[in-house]
Amino acid sequence: MPRGDPPEPPSLGDVLDWSDASEVRPRERRPRPRGPQARLEAMAWGLFSAGGFVAAVLLPIHVAILGIAFAAGWLPERAFSYGRILHLARNPLTKLYLLALISLPLYHWAHRFRFAIHHQFGIHLRRLVAAGCYGTALAGTGLAIWILLRI
Amino acid sequence: MFAAIFSGLMLAFLFALSSGQGPYQDFLRFLDTPGMVALSGVILAALLYHAATWFRLTTHIVVIRLGRRTVPRSALLAALVGAWIAVSAAVTYFHIWF
Numbered sequence: 001m002p003r004g005d006p007p008e009p010p011s012l013g014d015v016l017d018w019s020d021a022s023e024v025r026p027r028e029r030r031p032r033p034r035g036p037q038a039r040l041e042a043m044a045w046g047l048f049s050a051g052g053f054v055a056a057v058l059l060p061i062h063v064a065i066l067g068i069a070f071a072a073g074w075l076p077e078r079a080f081s082y083g084r085i086l087h088l089a090r091n092p093l094t095k096l097y098l099l100a101l102i103s104l105p106l107y108h109w110a111h112r113f114r115f116a117i118h119h120q121f122g123i124h125l126r127r128l129v130a131a132g133c134y135g136t137a138l139a140g141t142g143l144a145i146w147i148l149l150r151i
Numbered sequence: 152m153f154a155a156i157f158s159g160l161m162l163a164f165l166f167a168l169s170s171g172q173g174p175y176q177d178f179l180r181f182l183d184t185p186g187m188v189a190l191s192g193v194i195l196a197a198l199l200y201h202a203a204t205w206f207r208l209t210t211h212i213v214v215i216r217l218g219r220r221t222v223p224r225s226a227l228l229a230a231l232v233g234a235w236i237a238v239s240a241a242v243t244y245f246h247i248w249f
Contacts, residue, residue, distance in 0.1 A: 055154035056202035061239040063157055063198060065246050066164070067191020071183045079247045080179060082172045088249070089168060098165065102158045109155035140155075143162055150169040 044111050044134070051108025058101055086151070095148045103141040110137040153197035156190075206231045 032038070069075050078084055088094055110133040117129050167178035181187060209231060210224040 052205055055198060056205040057235055057238055059154055059157055060195060060198045060202060061242045063191055063195045065243065067188065068195065071188045075247055082175050085168060102161050105154035105158050109152060140158060147162060147165045147169055151165065
């Protein structure tokens with residue numbers, strides 16, 4: 001096997017040329033279902049996606065800090081002092097962040113669990129299951145708002 | 152499922168915070184128990200698995216076009232991982248040192 005200089009790092013142009021292999025043709029628009037039911041379904045998928053993104057990007061570091069690093073004693077003494085955390089949590093921007101951090105994963109769970117009940121557990125009480133799943137997520141959101149307003 | 156368990160844990164944490172210094176310190180002691188540390192480890196492992204599958208899925212769904220060409224999946228994955236590291240660093244800074 002011939003050995004020479006290592007290849008140069010590819011330029012942006014090279015990378016884009018390679019991506020020609022996965023060129024996407026514009027799709028024809030399909031007729032979409034309309035009406036309140038379709039709007040609710042679209043909203044549920046939107047909240048599912050947002051929750052999945054929050055669970056992937058934001059939650060791991062919070063679990064690592066609150067659940068692991070704190071118990072292991074890796075954090076500075078004042079990191080979880082009552083006064084400091086209270087001051088941080090009273091900031092309106094922090095409250096909005098916490099509301100998204102808590103509630104969006106609940107909608108992600110609700111949507112996923114709803115389909116798991118239908119497809120994996122074979123229970124097809126559609127309205128009851130949807131009300132139970134999304135109702136739990138709504139209750140969690142309401143609880144989060146109430147607690148954040150108490151702080 | 153594990154993300155929802157952590158949401159419940161965060162709700163309990165904030166409820167303890169809003170109830171005063173005593174309940175807050177009690178909750179911190181509860182977090183320090185071996186069972187809760189083990190649960191946090193399981194939740195963290197599940198969330199990291201979720202992150203890996205979510206990013207992989209995103210590179211298959213999201214198509215960014217530049218003219219007639221598309222940004223390759225590997226570049227999109229690198230951007231997502233870079234954003235994940237940057238966001239985690241920012242959260243760590245605000246949570247611990249800010």
